[in-house]
Amino acid sequence: MEKLGESLKKLLLIGIGTAAVTAEKSKEVLDDLVKKGELTVEQGKVLNKELKHNIKETLKDNVNVSVKASTPEELQTLLEKMTPEQIEQLKQQISNMEQTTEEKTETVESEEAPAEATEDAPDAEEAADAE
Known part of the structure; x- marks a missing residue:
C-alpha cells in the first residue's frame, strides 16, 4: 500500500513539475518576445496569465488521480494537504x-x-x- 501511495505522490509531483516548467518556459518565451519588441509588456502579461490559466484547465481535465484512502487517518491526511x-x-x-x-x-x-x-x-x- 505504501508503494501505491509513493507512486501517486510521484505522479502528482510530475504533474506539478510539468506545469511549473511549462509556465517558466512560457514566461521565458514571452520575455524574449518583449525584448525583441514584438510584444508590449502588457500584452505579455495578459498572454502569460492566459497560458497559466490554460495550463491549469488542461491539468484539471487531463490529469485524474484517484486516491483510495483505506482508513479515516489517511483520508484526514489527504484533506489536510x-x-x-x-x-x-x-x-x-x-x-x-x-x-x-x-x-x-x-x-x-x-x-x-x-x-x-x-x-x-x-x-x-x-x-x-x-x-
Missing part, C-alpha cells in the same frame, strides 16, 4: 453526486410504484369471474 479551492471543489462534487443519487432513487421508486399497484389490483378476468 488540499487547498481551500480544492476542498470547495470536493464539496461541490459531493453535492452533485448526492443530487444524482437522490434523482436516481426517486426515479427507481416512481418506476416501482406503478408495478406494485398493478400487482395489488385484481385482474380483469378475476373481476369478471366474481360477477
